[in-house]
Amino acid sequence: MIEKIRVEDAVGLPLLHDFTAIMEDGFKGVLFKRGHVVEEADIEALKNIGKDHIYVGELEADQVHEEDAISEIADMLFGENIKRSAVSEGKINLTSKVTGLFTIDRTLLRKINEIGDYTITCKKSYSKVEEGDRLVGARIVPLWTERWQVEKAKEILKEGPIFEVKEFKKLKVGCIITGDEVYYGRIKDAFRPVLREKLSEFDAEVLGYEFLPDDEDKVVEAYEKFKGQGADLVIFTGGMSVDPDDITPRAIRETHAEVIVQGIPMQPGNMLMVARDGGVYLMGVPGASIHSKITSFDFFLPRVFAGVDLKREDFLEMAEGGLL
Incomplete structure (x- = not known):
């Protein structure tokens, strides 16, 4: 049974939870740990952080302490390339073990x-992270919760971990830059x-840059060359809009790659085109990337380097928040 008592009456009793202090010098952290046995000397310190009364006693059989409620599910929350902290102040943090x-x-x-x-709570999905970055904070709201809530969480997490970090891979990349105005x-x-x-942010082995006129056959031929060299990704630039002389989208289709999307609900970078030819991704990058620091290209290039299997719905869901 849990009861609320005056702090003066708590001498000799163990604390039920961590007590956090916020000091004038800016310190915020644990002043007393769970299980600490209160001494006479602690009374003033507890009062100084606003604790005139504290809870003492033992939880009922169907009640779970905040630290235990998080500890019991902590290792089920995450998959590869993530590590967790110890429980402190009733919460844990998850951090990345790699860049990905x-x-x-x-x-x-x-x-x-x-x-x-x-x-x-956590960072947004598909965020680029570095080793050591904090990704997730997890806790329960009250000092204790009901056993059924913990068991419900465990049942949900049997479906798989919520969080993962996919380490960036080394990819072979070919670049095809089209346009008569540049070629001539x-x-x-x-x-x-x-x-x-943009490629310098990843482990990219650039196979080369091919400068070509607005000629579909030559673009397809250049793609086949890069594919033959083992390219994992081929990037196409120039002529990605709907003008009659913008041949790049037609050339991508002429490769017989499976087109995942052509045109997405994001601006700038509305005309992004992505296709897949077996193990090779083809990305047609719109001209907005020349003038805008961040475009749709910057959101999906990391996913390719992380080995994410791109689907059309991945692009459609960017409508909310896609006005960059």
Whole structure:
């Protein structure tokens, strides 16, 4: 049975939970750990953090302490490339063990948070993360919860972990830059510097940059060359809009790759095109990438390097938040 008593009457009794202190010097942390036996000298310190009364006693058989409620599900929350902290102040943190792409099972995350007392918050799915980055914070709201809530969480998590980090892979990349105006030297190419910068963030073995006129056959031929060199990704630039002389989308279709999407609900980068030819991804990058620091290309390039199996719905769900 749990009862509320004056702190002066708690001498000799163990604390039921961690007590957090927020000091004038900016310190915020654990002043007393769960299980600490209260001494006379502790009374003033507890009062200084606003604890004139504390809870003492033992939980009922169907009640689970906040720390135990998190500890019992902690290792079920995450999969590969994530590590967890010890429980402190009733919560745990999950951090990344590698540089990669943070992914979430949103359905399971919602189910856990719908139980009642569990609150689990995290970075957005498909965020690029570095080793050591904090990804998730998990705790329950009250000091204790009912046993059924813990068992409900365990049952949900049998479906699989909620969180994973997919380590970025080394990929072979070919780049095809099209446009008569660039090929014939009428204007200076602006795409290669952009692609170099974006690919430099990953372990990319660039097979080369092919500059081509607006000729579908030549574009397809260049693609086949890169494919023959073992390319995992081929990037196409130039002529991605709906103008009659924009041949790049037609050339991508001429490769007989399976088109996943052509045009997505994001701006800038509305005209992004993505296709797959066996183990090779083809990405047609719109001209917005030259002028805008962040476009749709920046959201999906990391997914390719993380080995995510891209589907049409992945692009459609970007409508909310896709106005960059």
